[in-house]
Amino acid sequence: MRLENKVAIVTGAGRGLGKGIAKKLAENGAKVIVADMAPADDAVAEIQAAGGTACAFTVDVAKQDEVQALVQFAIETYGTLDIMVNNAGINRDGMLHKMTAENWDLVLSIDLTGTFYGTQEAIKYMRSQNSGRIINISSGSWLGNIGQANYAAAKAGVIGLTKTAARENARKGITCNAICPGFIETDMTLRLKEVNDGAAWDSMMQRIPMNYAGKPEDVGNMVAFLASDEAAYITSEVINVGGGMIV
Numbered sequence: 001m002r003l004e005n006k007v008a009i010v011t012g013a014g015r016g017l018g019k020g021i022a023k024k025l026a027e028n029g030a031k032v033i034v035a036d037m038a039p040a041d042d043a044v045a046e047i048q049a050a051g052g053t054a055c056a057f058t059v060d061v062a063k064q065d066e067v068q069a070l071v072q073f074a075i076e077t078y079g080t081l082d083i084m085v086n087n088a089g090i091n092r093d094g095m096l097h098k099m100t101a102e103n104w105d106l107v108l109s110i111d112l113t114g115t116f117y118g119t120q121e122a123i124k125y126m127r128s129q130n131s132g133r134i135i136n137i138s139s140g141s142w143l144g145n146i147g148q149a150n151y152a153a154a155k156a157g158v159i160g161l162t163k164t165a166a167r168e169n170a171r172k173g174i175t176c177n178a179i180c181p182g183f184i185e186t187d188m189t190l191r192l193k194e195v196n197d198g199a200a201w202d203s204m205m206q207r208i209p210m211n212y213a214g215k216p217e218d219v220g221n222m223v224a225f226l227a228s229d230e231a232a233y234i235t236s237e238v239i240n241v242g243g244g245m246i247v
């Protein structure tokens, strides 16, 4: 229970990686705001059934006023905000020469600008407390990936944002780190099983030295550690959770 009495927000936590992160934080004793586009009642029920404390909040992270309301809600509901996990993200893949401006803007607005709003709003409050943990979910794709110009640009932006936030706020007791998941089993990736009768999924497994996809809990474990007091001296880092896939 290393996060007992801590209050956390996880965005995009209704399903997938975000849900796995929210569950791990709650398992470790944190009170969790499960934030998503639609009410995340199922995720909240799962956490409560396991003995954890959680409630849902509806937010579109691409809208600044909604993210401001989310942080306010955490403070009003549980009295403070200790941990902000900016996880909400989408992809709209396509080769650069065919990519529409709409798909560029959409991915940037959620994956990068949404992370900016969440980071900024949390930091404003955490500076007044002289403590806090920001954990931003980037991706191994930040290094560049065929068909993902918009996503790679957004996820690389998340790393620049994270490192800057870390340096600006280190003396205020706030750490800010990025996690790059490799290939984790969620709706975002399971779509590959439908491509070429599963051949696309199999070929992805061959790119992972451990030869299998990660689980949301694998990323959740790293988030729980970075959120804990034991990680107080770790900031401005980019940490891969990818079974050896990201080099």
Ligand code: NAP
Residues within 6 Å of the ligand: 011, 012, 013, 014, 015, 016, 017, 018, 035, 036, 037, 038, 059, 060, 061, 062, 087, 088, 089, 090, 110, 114, 137, 138, 139, 140, 180, 181, 182, 183, 184, 185, 186, 187, 188, 189
């Ligand atoms: P996912 O299964 O597609 O889930 C994404 C979640 O984010 C959904 O609950 C979705 O809500 C929510 N969301 C989407 N747009 C939002 C918005 N504007 N405001 C608030 N919530 C929003 O994806 P995932 O695989 O869990 O990915 C989570 C994060 O990990 C993303 O940032 C992704 O880029 C990153 N990541 C994933 C992998 C992987 O292998 N899965 C690898 C690297 C990085 P709805 O249900 O309403 O759509």
